[in-house]
Amino acid sequence: xxxxxxxxxxxxxxxADTPSCYVREGEGxxxxxDSPQYKSTALRHPKxxxxxxxxxxxxxxxxxxxxxxxxxELDNDLTRQHEGEPIGERIIVAGRVFDTEGKPLRxxxxxxxxxxxxxxxxxxxxxxxxxxxxxxSGAGRAVTDEHGRYRFVxxxxxxxxxxxxxxxxxxxxxxxxxxxxxxxxxxxxxxxFPGDPLFRYDPIFNxxxxxxxxxxxxxxxxxxxxxxxxxxxxxxxxxxxxxxxxPFEEAL
Amino acid sequence: xxxxxxxxxTVGPYFAIGLPWPExxxxxxxGTPGAITISGxxxxxxxxxxxxxxxxxxxxxxxxxxxxxxxxxxxxxxxxFRGFARVGYEDGDGSFELxxxxxxxxxxxxxxxxxxxxxxxxxxxxxxxxxxxxxYFADEEAANAADPVLATVAAERRESLIAKxxxxxxxxxIRVQGPGETVFFAL
Numbered sequence: 001x002x003x004x005x006x007x008x009x010x011x012x013x014x015x016a017d018t019p020s021c022y023v024r025e026g027e028g029x030x031x032x033x034d035s036p037q038y039k040s041t042a043l044r045h046p047k048x049x050x051x052x053x054x055x056x057x058x059x060x061x062x063x064x065x066x067x068x069x070x071x072x073e074l075d076n077d078l079t080r081q082h083e084g085e086p087i088g089e090r091i092i093v094a095g096r097v098f099d100t101e102g103k104p105l106r107x108x109x110x111x112x113x114x115x116x117x118x119x120x121x122x123x124x125x126x127x128x129x130x131x132x133x134x135x136x137s138g139a140g141r142a143v144t145d146e147h148g149r150y151r152f153v154x155x156x157x158x159x160x161x162x163x164x165x166x167x168x169x170x171x172x173x174x175x176x177x178x179x180x181x182x183x184x185x186x187x188x189x190x191x192x193f194p195g196d197p198l199f200r201y202d203p204i205f206n207x208x209x210x211x212x213x214x215x216x217x218x219x220x221x222x223x224x225x226x227x228x229x230x231x232x233x234x235x236x237x238x239x240x241x242x243x244x245x246x247p248f249e250e251a252l
Numbered sequence: 253x254x255x256x257x258x259x260x261x262t263v264g265p266y267f268a269i270g271l272p273w274p275e276x277x278x279x280x281x282x283g284t285p286g287a288i289t290i291s292g293x294x295x296x297x298x299x300x301x302x303x304x305x306x307x308x309x310x311x312x313x314x315x316x317x318x319x320x321x322x323x324x325x326x327x328x329x330x331x332x333f334r335g336f337a338r339v340g341y342e343d344g345d346g347s348f349e350l351x352x353x354x355x356x357x358x359x360x361x362x363x364x365x366x367x368x369x370x371x372x373x374x375x376x377x378x379x380x381x382x383x384x385x386x387x388y389f390a391d392e393e394a395a396n397a398a399d400p401v402l403a404t405v406a407a408e409r410r411e412s413l414i415a416k417x418x419x420x421x422x423x424x425x426i427r428v429q430g431p432g433e434t435v436f437f438a439l
Binding site for chain 2: 024025029030031032033035038040041042043044045046047048050051052053054055056057058059061062063064065069098100101102107108111112113115121122123124125126137138139140175177181183184186187188189190204205207208212213214216217238239240241242
């Protein structure tokens with residue numbers, strides 16, 4: 001018990017901590033769906049204004065996907081999913097999943113996918129003439145522990161060209177998919193690496209209007225998590241929205 | 253103390269190497285009594301099918317219970333009820349089909365009832381953040397007429413949220429942009 005007499009909780013209690021509503025996303029953090037510099041948005045963004053959706057049970061609950069599609073022992077180690085080791089710079093990517101109140105989200109699924117060390121995806125529509133690696137699929141899954149932690153071992157993905165504009169290259173990145181604990185918390189994003197010279201040229205990275213928000217997608221090199229004689233480590237913490245005050249219009 | 257949100261980025265064209273799995277489109281186990289299919293096509297602003305979309309759905313069971321982490325309403329009486337489906341293809345043609353059951357209505361805090369609905373997230377290359385929409389059901393006319401969310405949608409646009417009855421289930425298309433544009437929600 002804390003001094004106030006309330007139990008001090010560090011982690012989500014699955015029932016008691018179901019919020020009555022989550023903070024609304026508002027504007028300014030996420031990229032606008034109409035981002036002309038990223039050409040594929042042109043025909044793929046809604047033009048009608050979004051309709052306000054009050055949050056009720058369907059939005060406040062979310063799937064236990066880790067239980068639906070159980071995470072295998074090697075799912076978080078992308079370097080051990082084949083007979084041999086993939087070519088490339090072995091790295092550790094680790095971090096924690098929090099809500100915006102700073103509470104760790106335990107037992108939530110983190111899924112990643114990425115190009116190989118040469119910048120090539122194992123996908124039939126990736127036509128970049130760089131080699132595929134027979135020892136690298138490029139997909140991983142992990143469930144956060146009681147402190148919200150996840151950890152992957154992989155190889156550093158390469159940058160790769162794409163057709164958005166002349167001489168367009170994506171900065172090296174790993175795709176992240178987060179289920180959170182509620183439909184309202186669902187997030188798909190990309191993690192970048194510090195110091196990438198391609199940041200200033202990339203319309204997807206720069207679609208996020210706020211520089212501080214963009215920087216939150218850049219992982220930090222961690223000497224602390226780096227394993228001697230084995231692999232460099234990058235740290236990437238993720239913040240999904242947390243409980244919000246219930247505004248009048250949420251109450252249907 | 254509050255912390256700033258992590259911003260979204262597009263799912264890109266290559267999510268199929270990581271996100272879909274074979275049973276993903278099944279929100280219920282095959283053979284579940286009352287199982288239905290919901291099918292449709294996702295179109296872009298030029299009226300062309302979007303082959304590289306990822307669609308996720310989340311819903312209650314016929315009794316209004318969720319198969320969620322929080323245990324709302326107690327466990328579903330339906331064996332194998334997941335309430336979640338994920339559909340996306342490496343080599344898609346713009347269409348989707350998922351297997352589920354029609355959800356029940358849900359009691360709201362006010363005592364009113366929400367019409368049976370499924371929450372939907374749409375992701376795609378060219379979508380920098382998910383688009384959220386809902387599927388309602390054409391054969392729930394009375395419930396739809398009383399639904400407080402549908403009531404906030406302009407009458408001429410409501411149809412885009414309502415799945416039509418077909419053999420074995422329902423069908424509903426998603427039009428991301430242009431004539432008949434689907435209603436998307438701010439959540």
